[in-house]
Amino acid sequence: MEELKTNRTVGKQQFTRAENSLRRLLEGGRGLEDTIRRKFEELSLKWQVVQDAHDVLMAQPGQDNIETEWIDEIMTRYENIESDTDAALMKFKVEKQSDVAEQSQAQHPIHQAMYKDAPMQGHLQLERLKLEKFDGELRKYPSFKERFKLYIEPICPESQLPFILRSHLESKVREEVENVEDDMACLWARLDLKYANHTKFVDIVLSDLEKTSKGDAKAALHLINTVEKAYNDLKKIGAAQEMANATVISMIKKRFPDEMRLDWVKTIASKGEEESASLFQMMLQFLKQWRQMIEYDDQVIKKQEKTSGTTHHLAGAKTGGGVGRKSETCWLHEDNGNHPIWKCNTFRAMTLKEKLDLVNQKKACQACLEISCNGAANPEMCGRQFRCNVDGCKKPHNSLIHDIA
Secondary structure (H helix, E strand, O other), rough: OOOHHHHHHHHHHHHHHHHHHHHHHHHHHHOOOHHHHHHHHHHHHHHHHHHHHHHHHHHHOOOOOOOOHHHHHHHHHHHHHHHHHHHHHHHHHHHHHHHHHOOOHOOOEEEHOOOOOOOOOEEEHHHHHHOOOEOOHHHHHHHHHHHHHHHHHHHHHHHHHHHHHHOOOOHHHHHHHOOOOHHHHHHHHHHHHOOOOHHHHHHHHEEEEEHHHOOOHHHHHHHHHHHHHHHHHHHHHHHHHHHHHHHHHHHHHHHHOOOHHHHHHHHHHHEEEOOHHHHHHHHHHHHHHHHHHHHHHHHHHHHHHHHHHHOOOOEOOOOOOOOOOOOOOOOOOOOOOOOOHHHHHHHOOOOOHHHHHHHHOOOOOOOOOOOOOOOOOOOOOOOOOEEOOOOHHHOEEEEEEEEHH
């Protein structure tokens, strides 16, 4: 128990050092974009290590429902610096757009004339900004309107705004407002009537959700991206509540991979009855956590492959016969096993005894956990020559069943 607490404390110390390093870059205003991205990725890995260490400790007998403030405090710190990092990266993006617009300014004299009297904001001369024209695609409208109001309206003479707005519409869209008077409220009202129609937008969102597939981590990430984009777009047109209904929530849930669905059931089971609005906010947070887990897992695997040139899975593989071959799909989820058993959250959440019973029942290799391996009869014969890397164990069994001895 003391060793687990020590591991968790060390994880927090490493997280704090990474956090302070990134914070100095953000507050000093001297960090390069790639450096900030790299530092945040490192911090995200440290955050995942802290969560894993905390979860292992909480899984011990007598540790349930205590020390939640410990992990909540670190989570708050991570979310705060994540928000600050997003803001810094957005600043870099705006600066890049400004530089690109400056290079093409001579080729767009009409825009130069429109913005010649524009005020300065900070060190950016916003007259250089050039917004992409709106082509009538419904999903693009919320972002177009938001950016026009944020970047164009504040720097242009009010009398010229109707003309400038029309110049940012493709011809087929511009025709729809041709007979509208030169009043920004009237122009936006006409565009909103067609392109911010809540019912039409929700239909598109539901169609996008129906197109998502239920499967592996890649499919789960696509689902998460789809949900987040739909919510953000609806929020921009004042219709965020349309996502918070039982139909949409049920549709999203049906597309969860099996282990993700089980994790969701555990999450809401402890909360009792929740209104749809609260339930959807819980789901957004749940999806965010799963994104972090999937991306962290993918980063670790890629790092291992880059370091050794082989395919590893949580056991510290050595090069040798059979190493590098494609992993078997999960034998717990044979109908939808687009992941290996060692990445299966259902398997990883089991007790040691449950894992061992399943490994023996499936006659799987105790080293690599695969059924087709020669190590199924004797782990010393494992084709991947796996050895446990927990606390320097080095015995021929997987780290997920470390206490086998």
